[in-house]
Amino acid sequence: MQQKILSVQNLTKSFVMHLQNGLQLPVMDGAGFEVFAGECVVLGGPSGAGKSTLLKMIYGNYAADAGEIIITHGDQHTDLVTASPREILRLRQSTIGYVSQFLSAIPRVSALDLVAQVARQWGHSEEVAQEKAAKMLGQLNIPEHLWGLPPATFSGGEQQRVNIARGFMGEHKLLLLDEPTASLDAANRQVVLSLIEERKANGTAMLGIFHDADTRDKVADRVIDVTKFAVQRAA
């Protein structure tokens, strides 16, 4: 039996739109599930069901109204719902990674440095970090002549892949995958799939959103349908 990394219990979330006369938007009520080391769980359900909201709450990017999000790190368990900003930031450094195509651009740092930075944060020497970053960029088909340039000058697709490279460069125990393969060409999608397989093999717990059914079938050990957590809205 693999270790439980993430445990979500009774999670509730609604948005209050103050600029629209206090409009209440209940999104989720009583969400509960678990993710274990070495598995990739995919969130299913139609658009608007709350997949992204759920993922963002688990990253601490959205605040839950009630319930628990227990993260296991080392021999400790932390509830993200009540954790202080500082604890959340530490967990993001140590335990919870987020792989997305979208990240704030960081001006004037070369793509290679940007990715190597992450490896350095994980304790690798400058030399090893550079090596790992180069390998990752190569894998994701970023042309070598671009490595020394800041991604701000890259094409949209290239920027996305730099962000994915950064996401996979970390060694987090829990990886949140926010549609990492969307809009990638077949070759690069295959690269991401094999990165996910690698992580599974080394015991990373993954929770992701994949719109493309084909990809989802390939990576998912389980699919959790979030519609069952969604608040049933009166018609």
Added chain:
Amino acid sequence: MSLDQLTNEAPAYNFAYLDEQTKRMIRRAILKGIAVPGYQVPFAAREMPMPYGWGTGGVQVTASVLGESDILKVIDQGADDTTNAVSIRNFFAKTANVELTTHTSEATVIQTRHRIPEEELQEHQTLVYQVPIPEPLRFLEPRETETRKMHALSEYGLIHVKLYEDIATHGHIATTYAYPVMVEGRYVMDPSPTPKFDNPKMHKSKALQLFGAGREKRIYALPPHTDVVSLDFEDHPFTIQEWPDTQCAMCGAEGVYFDEVILDDAGNNMFVCSDSDYCETRQSEGHLGPLNADYKERMQ
């Protein structure tokens, strides 16, 4: 009193012009200054019958310390006979009727603008400086509230900023007069626009040194034997002006503060002692410089 009397009779001045009440007030400020060496004591400066910039601060200090038995000397840039020195001397001759002298060693009170006599001052003597701008931090920090706080808290980084700028611009500390000093390791003080050549004379001087700034209404003091250290950097230590291989054209003195005198349109020049009493005393003792008329006579 009739108009006739008012216009024709010389008014009866109090001794040394200032009334006794004012003198007492100024003496209190002086005493405080002596008690806290280098600290600028505010005082209620009076209007004097001379314009600011003519030494009204120094004159008020002198007037307050002068007694009937004092012997007064007044110098301006080392000379007893410039307009400024003469008019101040006349002022006290008229209002205090004290004995006057040009000889440093004879004087008990010396009022000065821009020089300290070459001859070492003694315990019984008081040197009164005329000060235009008493605040050494002014040029970098114009806010009076702030400079006062800096003095209170001994925050003197700024004064070295000025010296740093000097070195950055000129390769050496180019400040040659009003060169800032640290008094008893506590207050940074502006020694008035005396040349830095004179700074070492302030250090542990046997004489009492008093500073008066009239327009700025400040008095400060150095009691005898006070530590006065010129500020500098370890790698740019304080030095005084030097005139290598130069002697006074009149008295042959070396290692004193010189004035350069241009002799003709061709740019020929000579150097003479800035301290005229010092120079004359030496000449009267038989020391003669190469351009001295008596020198040529003697050579013949």
Added chain:
Amino acid sequence: MSLDQDLPLLSVKNLSHFYGQHLGCKDVNFDLYPGEVLAIVGESGSGKTTLLNCLSTQIIPTDGAVYYRGRKGQSDNLYEMSEAQQRILLRTDWGFVRQHPRDGLRMNVSAGANVGERLMALGDRHYGKIRDTALDWLEKVEIQVDRIDDAPRTFSGGMQQRLQIARNLVTNPRLVFMDEPTGGLDVSVQARLLDLIRRLVAELGLSIIIVTHDLAVARLLSDRIMVMKDGKVIEQGLTDQVLDDPHQAYTQLLVSSILHVGS
């Protein structure tokens, strides 16, 4: 992680300041930890600068306390310190980067002396070493070293701000206050400055309290954010959480208006 990192550097308790009857800021509470960047956002007049000036002891607040953990580990109420101690903190352990360079620099004194001033204030008396340190810092903030003897009034706005940063960081402060450091700069100049601040924060492990009305600046630089309105903190938390999932009506308005203003 060392014990030191787990204790707040600054602990703000019920801080309020009134200008006479007029409210400056009210009931502010927060802890700042070593290495954290806290952004204070809000519109003009919301009390950001008042709060910053209270925290940095330039204003003594009407009410409340701020505990600062010194280098020796002791935690003291800033407002019970002597003015001398407060000022020593301000020029050694702290930095203050002002919105207007003229408030934070000596405009008529060379760049080198601007950087060296704090060192001289601390008693450094070796011209050569002070100059070398200044050169070092000019390089770190990307100012050409051959400008060392030029006065900042001859510098561009971006250079002046970078010089302010060098002047403040030369004593290795642990806490730096910044009041709208990018205000009034062109966008590209801003980006370069923000980039520099980010790099220095990462390299030096600085704690920063930055006041800005620009949410993009807050997002880029800060770990945590405090939203102020009418002198009060109305919402605070993790920066991306507050900006992406704002709860207060006012914060929602701020966030939505930046969307209109921004790209």
